[in-house]
Amino acid sequence: MDIWAELAWEPSVNAIHNSVGILRLEAGECTDVIIAREVESVIESTCYLPENSIRVIVENAWVTLRGEVEWEFQRNALTQSVSSLTGILGFSNQILIRPEVRCNIAKLDIESTIKQRASHDAQDIVVEVSGGRVTLSGQVSTRAEQDLARQSAWASPGVEQVIDNLTVVNANEGHSLDM
Structure with a gap:
């Protein structure tokens, strides 16, 4: 039987399945999926970033950003915006400045x-x-x-x-x- 079908019959269980497994949610608790969506929303709303330039990885509420940007202010803006999101336990900024300087x-x-x-x-x-x-x-x-x-x-x-x-x-x- 499908995991979602198993959970559907029990209304008191909220669950999300990701590559780590089933996460049971308590009231107010954030999951990796929710955090990832919030981070992606921040990135999408940052109009000065090229599309698909940043990769988001969330594991156990630890957010890692990877990718390349052209300017230091872009990296700093993402760091400030993402690290202040609710539910994040840790943050790793692995964004590099594009070394395309002539x-x-x-x-x-x-x-x-x-x-x-x-x-x-x-x-x-x-x-x-x-x-x-x-x-x-x-x-x-x-x-x-x-x-x-x-x-x-x-x-x-x-x-x-x-x-x-x-x-x-x-x-x-x-x-x-x-x-």
């Missing part, structure tokens, strides 16, 4: 963005790109400029890692500030 273009884009957004000290920032890794070095006069340079690097598509070797130097005294 080094010369990305380097020029990052340098241009830094120079547009930062003060004249941005001329002292050296940008090096290797695959999806961006290294920033040189001197800036404030931590705000350092943050701006780091954010500008992360804003480029395909950036997987930003290494911040910038030194903050007090412009009035010429002294390096401790990080």
Whole structure:
């Protein structure tokens, strides 16, 4: 006899069958299937994600996201949205940034963005790109400029890692500030 047919005769039993087995539901308890549907709904409502770019795996209320996105903000948005869903006991973000950076273009884009957004000290920032890794070095006069340079690097598509070797130097005294 089919499992659903067996359960149909007993009205007090709520059950869902998945690859793990039969899960009996208590009032208010979430199942992997319900959690997976909620996660998929969050992903579908995120309009800036390519269709079918993220794979959802839910086992014992532990959610794992796998896939690739083009931007760091996409990965962060999914992490924040999914990890706050009700019923999740754990969360693993295995989403990768697509390593489709063309080094010369990305380097020029990052340098241009830094120079547009930062003060004249941005001329002292050296940008090096290797695959999806961006290294920033040189001197800036404030931590705000350092943050701006780091954010500008992360804003480029395909950036997987930003290494911040910038030194903050007090412009009035010429002294390096401790990080």
